[in-house]
Amino acid sequence: MTIRYMSRITRHLLPLAASLMTLVPSVALANPYEQQLANGLRVIVKEDRRAPTAVLMTWYRAGSMDETNGTTGVAHLLEHMMFKGTPSTGAGEFNRLVAAAGGRDNAFTSKDYTAYFQQVPKQKLEQMMQLESDRMRHLNLDPKEFDQEIKVVMEERRLRTDDQPQALLFEQMSAVALQAHPYRVPIIGWMNDLLSMTVQDARDWYERWYVPNNAFVVVVGDVEHKEVFKLAERYYGPLASRALPARKPQDEPLQTGVRRLTVKAPAELPVVLMAYKVPVIRDVENDVDPYALEMLSAILDGHEAARFSKSLIREQRLAVSAGAGYDSTARGPGLFYVQGSPSEGKTRTELETGFRKEFARIVKEGVTADELARAKAQLVASQIYKLDSMFAQAMEIGQLEAVGISYTLDKRMIEKLQAVTAEQVRDVAQKYFRDEQLTVAELDPQPLPKSPRPQSTPAGRH
Amino acid sequence: MKFAKIVSVLCCGLVVQVAQAGPKIENWVAPSGARVFFVENHALPILDVQVDLAAGAANDPPGKSGLASMTHALLDMGVSGMDETQISNRLADLGAQLSGGAEMDRVSLSLRTLSAADKRAPALDIMRAVLSSPQFPAKVFEREKARTVAGLKEALTRPDSIASKAFWAAMYPAYPYGRHATPESVSTLQRTDLEAFYRSNYKAQRAAVTIVGDLSRAEAEALAQQLTAGLPSASGVAVAGIGQMPPQQPIAPAATEQRIAHPAAQAHVLIGLPALKRGDPDFFPLIVGNYSLGGGGFVSRLMKEVRDKRGYAYSVYSYFMPMAQPGPFQIGLQTKKAQANDALKVTREVLAGFLAEGPDEAELQAAKQNIVGSFPLRLDSNKKILENVAVIGFYGLPLDYLDRYAENVEKVTAAEIKAAFARHVTLENMVTVVVAGE
Numbered sequence: 001m002t003i004r005y006m007s008r009i010t011r012h013l014l015p016l017a018a019s020l021m022t023l024v025p026s027v028a029l030a031n032p033y034e035q036q037l038a039n040g041l042r043v044i045v046k047e048d049r050r051a052p053t054a055v056l057m058t059w060y061r062a063g064s065m066d067e068t069n070g071t072t073g074v075a076h077l078l079e080h081m082m083f084k085g086t087p088s089t090g091a092g093e094f095n096r097l098v099a100a101a102g103g104r105d106n107a108f109t110s111k112d113y114t115a116y117f118q119q120v121p122k123q124k125l126e127q128m129m130q131l132e133s134d135r136m137r138h139l140n141l142d143p144k145e146f147d148q149e150i151k152v153v154m155e156e157r158r159l160r161t162d163d164q165p166q167a168l169l170f171e172q173m174s175a176v177a178l179q180a181h182p183y184r185v186p187i188i189g190w191m192n193d194l195l196s197m198t199v200q201d202a203r204d205w206y207e208r209w210y211v212p213n214n215a216f217v218v219v220v221g222d223v224e225h226k227e228v229f230k231l232a233e234r235y236y237g238p239l240a241s242r243a244l245p246a247r248k249p250q251d252e253p254l255q256t257g258v259r260r261l262t263v264k265a266p267a268e269l270p271v272v273l274m275a276y277k278v279p280v281i282r283d284v285e286n287d288v289d290p291y292a293l294e295m296l297s298a299i300l301d302g303h304e305a306a307r308f309s310k311s312l313i314r315e316q317r318l319a320v321s322a323g324a325g326y327d328s329t330a331r332g333p334g335l336f337y338v339q340g341s342p343s344e345g346k347t348r349t350e351l352e353t354g355f356r357k358e359f360a361r362i363v364k365e366g367v368t369a370d371e372l373a374r375a376k377a378q379l380v381a382s383q384i385y386k387l388d389s390m391f392a393q394a395m396e397i398g399q400l401e402a403v404g405i406s407y408t409l410d411k412r413m414i415e416k417l418q419a420v421t422a423e424q425v426r427d428v429a430q431k432y433f434r435d436e437q438l439t440v441a442e443l444d445p446q447p448l449p450k451s452p453r454p455q456s457t458p459a460g461r462h
Numbered sequence: 463m464k465f466a467k468i469v470s471v472l473c474c475g476l477v478v479q480v481a482q483a484g485p486k487i488e489n490w491v492a493p494s495g496a497r498v499f500f501v502e503n504h505a506l507p508i509l510d511v512q513v514d515l516a517a518g519a520a521n522d523p524p525g526k527s528g529l530a531s532m533t534h535a536l537l538d539m540g541v542s543g544m545d546e547t548q549i550s551n552r553l554a555d556l557g558a559q560l561s562g563g564a565e566m567d568r569v570s571l572s573l574r575t576l577s578a579a580d581k582r583a584p585a586l587d588i589m590r591a592v593l594s595s596p597q598f599p600a601k602v603f604e605r606e607k608a609r610t611v612a613g614l615k616e617a618l619t620r621p622d623s624i625a626s627k628a629f630w631a632a633m634y635p636a637y638p639y640g641r642h643a644t645p646e647s648v649s650t651l652q653r654t655d656l657e658a659f660y661r662s663n664y665k666a667q668r669a670a671v672t673i674v675g676d677l678s679r680a681e682a683e684a685l686a687q688q689l690t691a692g693l694p695s696a697s698g699v700a701v702a703g704i705g706q707m708p709p710q711q712p713i714a715p716a717a718t719e720q721r722i723a724h725p726a727a728q729a730h731v732l733i734g735l736p737a738l739k740r741g742d743p744d745f746f747p748l749i750v751g752n753y754s755l756g757g758g759g760f761v762s763r764l765m766k767e768v769r770d771k772r773g774y775a776y777s778v779y780s781y782f783m784p785m786a787q788p789g790p791f792q793i794g795l796q797t798k799k800a801q802a803n804d805a806l807k808v809t810r811e812v813l814a815g816f817l818a819e820g821p822d823e824a825e826l827q828a829a830k831q832n833i834v835g836s837f838p839l840r841l842d843s844n845k846k847i848l849e850n851v852a853v854i855g856f857y858g859l860p861l862d863y864l865d866r867y868a869e870n871v872e873k874v875t876a877a878e879i880k881a882a883f884a885r886h887v888t889l890e891n892m893v894t895v896v897v898a899g900e
Contacts, residue, residue: 051842102835151773381557
């Protein structure tokens with residue numbers, strides 16, 4: 001979280017919050033608190049008095065999945081433009097005011113949402129709410145500012161995607177694994193769409209999605225919730241709501257066979273990236289498989305001696321790296337990722353076979369009680385560790401709400417995870433890890449062109 | 463990597479407000495000889511313990527670059543009575559997290575555990591074993607050597623990594639900070655090299671133990687001794703971390719500009735020189751001044767000129783990285799190939815302008831306002847407190863470093879900044895590296 005304007009967020013392996021309040025006597029039972037303003041804006045406050053600071057997050061339920069072809073990347077571009085001024089706060093002033101308040105601020109765009117945050121000494125919370133509410137409806141979107149900022153975004157794309165072989169691999173895999181759903185498009189946007197983007201595209205996006213009834217505010221910190229509700233009413237309350245466009249499901253057509261692609265880029269290590277279509281949580285109470293997939297992910301890659309590391313890296317020495325990733329909460333379709341680089345002398349095909357064998361072994365033999373207990377022990381501990389960070393607590397609340405799951409269900413989700421059985425883990429391995437649902441992407445590393453010796457010269461005047 | 467450095471510099475660099483002192487740090491020397499720093503805090507049922515040892519890459523013998531890092535990496539891959547799988551499984555069973563870091567000056571081992579005795583005690587037993595009885599098993603060593611070589615070869619294809627290695631080599635010719643692990647240097651390492659490195663560097667007298675969280679002083683005393691008593695024995699008395707590093711100073715490099723071809727879309731530009739040592743009296747003027755130059759996120763001169771006005775780069779920054787011996791002052795940016803020279807020119811003009819004039823009054827006030835005002839944010843979690851106190855402990859900074867931080871920041875004048883930059887950021891010693899420039 002150190003780079004300004006993250007274009008994507010790396011979700012934690014188990015992105016779920018637990019209250020576990022019995023363990024934290026200082027936290028009142030009713031905490032967090034929630035109120036909805038007349039304009040539809042919801043405000044969620046979690047009091048945490050360990051330090052005299054607060055974090056304010058303003059979330060919009062509009063991410064790259066809400067974009068249409070031709071203007072991909074506009075969600076993220078607009079995020080950049082949000083720092084470029086309103087009639088009352090000039091371009092760059094937002095950052096200056098936050099800095100002067102002793103604060104830190106940033107924003108991030110994901111497939112599902114766009115969010116803005118400020119971490120400040122608690123007495124500055126009001127000023128932050130005033131600034132944040134101002135830009136919810138009063139953004140300038142000056143063409144001159146746009147012309148500079150779109151260049152910055154193109155540099156960001158070069159930095160994070162075009163010159164990163166693994167990011168390119170992931171981007172192209174998504175576009176093959178998914179054909180109808182907009183998750184297939186990169187958050188930062190295709191370069192050609194960035195090149196032809198206009199300030200009007202940004203304005204259209206802003207007018208469509210930046211309204212209080214499409215947003216919610218999360219505050220965590222040394223605050224009094226009633227006071228925060230009052231401030232929210234004062235600053236966000238006057239903003240008018242507006243009907244939102246219909247959102248269509250854009251469900252994927254059925255995949256019926258394995259899909260394959262290759263990316264060539266300058267690199268040393270080959271990479272195998274396998275993505276299986278799997279479900280995500282739609283019904284917290286009645287779903288089973290997404291919880292079992294979360295536990296499977298932890299059993300495969302939850303610690304240094306989890307299955308992938310132990311078997312593929314350490315015992316077979318088939319891979320120099322091997323990992324799994326799955327996020328059970330998302331607005332769009334779910335993918336379960338497996339990724340690794342073969343050891344020297346081993347091929348991509350051998351590593352792919354190695355991954356497949358690990359799934360086959362689970363289907364055949366199941367997972368052990370020890371493995372499952374271990375994954376659950378890590379889960380319980382991680383919920384407590386999360387309480388050390390106000391920012392992490394605000395993220396938990398926001399990420400659940402952004403995908404349409406109430407933050408009040410966080411505890412229930414942990415219970416559901418803890419109730420997962422070895423049989424359920426085996427079932428999901430059998431059900432989903434099949435060729436019909438698989439896309440395999442391979443990075444075929446290309447040698448760097450032979451370069452002349454580095455040229456070093458005494459520097460002239462600077 | 464680079465951004466991790468920025469964060470650590472800011473964390474260690476910028477703290478405190480007069481009205482809000484830092485955490486109460488208790489300090490003692492364990493019977494083992496290790497220096498101990500303890501912050502008691504019962505708000506959460508969590509305990510964090512970090513051991514920092516003066517056993518970083520600067521201690522690599524010539525020709526054996528990568529040795530310190532590999533020794534550190536193998537600590538938890540087999541100890542007396544437990545193999546790597548048992549160690550990892552046991553930690554996971556306890557919900558404990560053991561992590562580490564290897565830098566030039568220091569290596570770190572950090573444990574985060576629940577503080578309940580039935581979790582804490584067995585987790586700390588493992589940490590003690592990892593510190594005091596690593597076995598460096600032959601099979602594990604061969605495997606990790608191969609993985610390390612693979613990782614280094616991959617890094618040699620990456621423009622950022624190529625730039626960073628060339629930059630450090632140019633800043634520190636013929637000095638340990640300038641050496642880096644290569645596939646060749648790691649390939650020649652032997653298992654016995656790790657054992658020998660461990661025996662001569664992992665000593666209690668070279669260790670700082672930082673403990674933060676849900677523990678009493680008496681428990682902390684027992685813990686610190688227990689953790690460090692089994693380290694290889696050493697003669698001599700406890701010494702502060704600073705000063706036990708390579709004794710001779712690096713020689714300031716002559717200004718050079720190095721261009722390395724690469725097919726990347728963006729050029730990676732690094733400019734800098736060895737500049738600042740831990741404990742240097744110019745620390746505060748340099749840190750406050752750098753906020754205005756390139757440290758203060760969006761409000762710095764570099765950000766305004768390079769990013770906001772011209773759209774040349776997504777990221778542009780400058781920072782000081784104080785180390786046991788003078789660590790870098792570094793400016794960095796990435797920009798598309800074709801405009802690399804323009805971006806470099808603007809960057810140099812901004813730097814030259816700042817060196818000539820120093821910050822104006824408004825910039826100085828803004829810097830102080832942010833650095834002092836954001837103090838509470840720098841210490842609002844156990845993890846952040848741990849990071850800050852570990853730096854104080856390892857480098858032997860004054861225990862009231864955090865308490866007096868705001869006061870020291872407030873005292874800085876524009877004239878002091880200008881003079882300090884003139885002493886530490888000398889253009890005749892400035893090296894430039896451009897990878898993938900046109």
